[in-house]
Amino acid sequence: MAITQTPVTPQPQLIPTNLGARSFAAPPVALQQHIVPNELFFVRNHWKGTPGLEPATYRLSVEGEVERPFSVSFADMLQLPRKVLQVTFECCGNGPVPSYWDKQIRLNNVEKVTGHGIMGNAEWAGVPLVVLLERAGVKASAVQVVFTGADHGPDEVAGAPQEVTYERALPLAKALHPDTLLAYEMNGAPLPALHGFPLRLLVPGWYGMTSIKWLVGIRVIDHVFKGFYQTDRYMVQNGPGAQEFYTYLTEMKVKSIITNPAPGEVILPGQPYRMAGAAWSGEREIVRVEVSTDGGQTWQPAQMMPRIDYSWYRWEYLWTPPAAGKYVLMSRATNNQGETQPVEFPNQWDGHPYGNNMIFPHPVTVRAC
Ligand SMILES: Nc1nc2c(c(=O)[nH]1)N[C@H]1C(S)=C(S)[C@@H](COP(=O)(O)O)O[C@H]1N2
Ligand SMILES: [Mo]
Helix, strand or coil: CCCCEECCCCCCCCEECCCCCCEEECCHHHHCCCCCCHHHCCEECCCCCEECCCCCCCEEEEEECECCCEEEEHHHHHHCCCEEEEEEEECCCCCCCHHHHHHHHHHCCCCCCCCCCCEEEEEEEEEEHHHHHHHHCECCCCCEEEEEEEEEECCCCCCCCCCEEEEEEEEHHHHHCCCCEEEEEECCEECCHHHCCCCEEECCCECHHHCCCCEEEEEEECCCCCCHHHHCCCEEECCCCCCCCEEECCECCCEEEEEECCCCCCECCCCCEEEEEEEEECECCEEEEEEECCCCCCCEECEECCCCCECCEEEEEEECCCCCEEEEEEEEEEECCCCECCCCCCCCCCCCCCCCCCCCCEEEEECCC
């Protein structure tokens, strides 16, 4: 199968987040909806463009520590058992940089709220991965399952001249989980090119980098995978004295965001305003979302809507701002393990913003218009 990088222009509403036009954040209006429409769903690509995979020639191979290696066509995939799941995921780099907020709040002229757009919730349809793994017959020697994307190139940060392929592994238990999907549909439409057409892995509850797009290979291995995007990215450096040097991110940490008010929205004094947002915690349940309208001094419970499958929970809070002025709104989620969001971003030893789940200040100005 010939693989060429096809230039693709994302929807103009998406916000470019880095040089080289590889990644795009969802605008605030996208995160206000329970289901983020495909054209507003964030895009995070390691290289520009998309591998131009053709469904007619597409094959997905299953090999390695299996009894019966095989490959399937795209048409065959569509005949296999189908599962539909709502799944929320965020890129582990999602979130404003704390120093940015410190500065804005210190300057006290905060109005612009950005930085949560590299996440979304969609309804995905596909084949449970376990169906293919059972057909192949995983050997007792299996330890992990490696997923290979069709995209490759020099790494964007390391700038290494050699080609690296986008590949990552899952532990066997997560690979065999009945909800780990090989998705070919997103919100009822064929998977868009930018989101991995024709087929992507979808790992519910885990950070986005595990959900390999343009999936062409599945390889069961008898050891721990040490590929570049497994060991050199998406980990946080632990503090001095820690037992482990790095913590590798897997399941999404407990987190919440405020989506209403949006940046620049006018809020009137003395009138009830419906604050809203989202909360999630990997595969776990959220048991509580609280809201502060005074920069974290006092907290009130928000009203939570139930989640669907692995979607985020939506929440609301009716707030009547007492008077005109500047307010710092905050939300704080707690999961069923008693884990809650930290006041400050904990893991910043190496300056990487990965896995930031702090309580984010959401500044707003209340004024009569
Ligand atoms: N093949 C491939 N899969 C990939 C990536 C990539 O660059 N190549 N990016 C990963 C990252 S870091 C994220 S956050 C999600 C983003 O998925 P989306 O672009 O569909 O929103 O895809 C993941 N899967
Ligand atoms: Mo990501």
